Amino acid sequence: MMHRLLPFLLILPFTVQAIEIREFDDPAKQQRYERLIEELRCLVCQNQSLADSDADLAKDLRDEVYTIIQSGKSEQEAVKFLTDRYGDFVLYRPPFKMTTALLWVGPFLLLAGGGAFLWRQVRRRNTGEDLTLTDEEKKRLERLRNNLEG
Amino acid sequence: MRYLIPLAVFAVMVIFLGIGLTLNPKEVPSPFIGKPAPMFALPQVADAGKTLSSDDLKGQVSLVNVWASWCTSCREEHPVLLQLAKQNIVPIYGLNYKDDRDNALAWLQRFGDPYTASAFDPEGKTGIDWGVYGVPETFVVDRDGIIRHKQTGPITPEILEKKLLPLIRQLQAKSS
Numbered sequence: 001m002m003h004r005l006l007p008f009l010l011i012l013p014f015t016v017q018a019i020e021i022r023e024f025d026d027p028a029k030q031q032r033y034e035r036l037i038e039e040l041r042c043l044v045c046q047n048q049s050l051a052d053s054d055a056d057l058a059k060d061l062r063d064e065v066y067t068i069i070q071s072g073k074s075e076q077e078a079v080k081f082l083t084d085r086y087g088d089f090v091l092y093r094p095p096f097k098m099t100t101a102l103l104w105v106g107p108f109l110l111l112a113g114g115g116a117f118l119w120r121q122v123r124r125r126n127t128g129e130d131l132t133l134t135d136e137e138k139k140r141l142e143r144l145r146n147n148l149e150g
Numbered sequence: 151m152r153y154l155i156p157l158a159v160f161a162v163m164v165i166f167l168g169i170g171l172t173l174n175p176k177e178v179p180s181p182f183i184g185k186p187a188p189m190f191a192l193p194q195v196a197d198a199g200k201t202l203s204s205d206d207l208k209g210q211v212s213l214v215n216v217w218a219s220w221c222t223s224c225r226e227e228h229p230v231l232l233q234l235a236k237q238n239i240v241p242i243y244g245l246n247y248k249d250d251r252d253n254a255l256a257w258l259q260r261f262g263d264p265y266t267a268s269a270f271d272p273e274g275k276t277g278i279d280w281g282v283y284g285v286p287e288t289f290v291v292d293r294d295g296i297i298r299h300k301q302t303g304p305i306t307p308e309i310l311e312k313k314l315l316p317l318i319r320q321l322q323a324k325s326s
Contacts, residue, residue, distance in 0.1 A: 043178060043283035043284070044283060044284065046175065046176070056248070057274075057283055060273075060274055060278060061278070064278065083181070084181065085181070085188075085278060085279060085280070085281040086178065086181070086281050086283065087178060087179055087180065087181040087281075089178045089179070
């Protein structure tokens with residue numbers, strides 16, 4: 001009996017997940033809350049959002065966001081609460097500033113640079129080479145043709 | 151010329167990636183540097199009847215060290231703090247973060263107590279107000295109650311000698 005149950009017992013810890021139940025008096029608030037915690041970054045497991053993270057701090061911060069949203073305050077206020085304490089780092093979409101300029105503009109600069117490079121290469125290839133044959137080459141071409149046909 | 155441009159691009163990439171390698175991605179810059187220490191008023195660990203508040207930080211340069219009995223890295227930096235406390239250079243205030251009072255007291259009993267006083271923050275609300283995300287953390291607060299530096303992670307003797315102590319001395323020398 002036990003040896004049949006064992007595989008299931010081993011799997012159990014992975015299937016039982018803590019699901020937080022949060023009650024909102026307004027479904028719009030719930031949507032706001034759920035959208036926010038997807039957009040905010042956990043500081044402990046830095047590649048996870050607050051929504052995804054199991055870290056203790058992430059839970060505490062979800063509590064804070066929940067309290068703010070449930071009390072009827074705006075998303076901006078919740079975001080401000082977190083950035084006041086943890087900086088822009090908590091935002092997956094940081095605001096455009098001097099320090100984040102390269103982050104926002106960089107990909108477009110790379111694209112423009114790559115495009116300019118490509119354009120130059122293609123243009124040089126099309127116009128740079130002389131396509132007319134010299135007398136010598138014409139004779140050689142003639143010879144080759146004759147060889148093929150003959 | 152033909153190879154110069156790719157070489158230049160490569161060099162720039164090497165420089166940027168090189169800088170990237172020397173940075174610690176775990177270290178989040180604190181938005182509090184140069185700003186007043188967040189307000190708090192909490193019961194003390196040793197005596198729930200007494201309060202430790204942000205006002206107590208004013209008037210002298212101080213360290214605020216976030217610690218907990220469950221935090222293993224805190225144990226690592228503890229001898230450094232004890233040593234510093236013995237030298238009487240700067241008061242060390244503790245913020246006992248998300249801990250149990252009995253455990254916290256037992257921990258201090260067992261390893262020694264370098265703190266002038268420790269505030270008891272079982273729910274970690276003050277911790278959040280201070281932007282705490284990885285215990286231990288240590289803040290250098292100047293005599294006006296402005297946060298001047300944040301150290302995330304355990305203080306090593308080297309960090310103490312090279313970073314914290316020079317800063318503390320500099321702040322103490324100023325406007326005294």
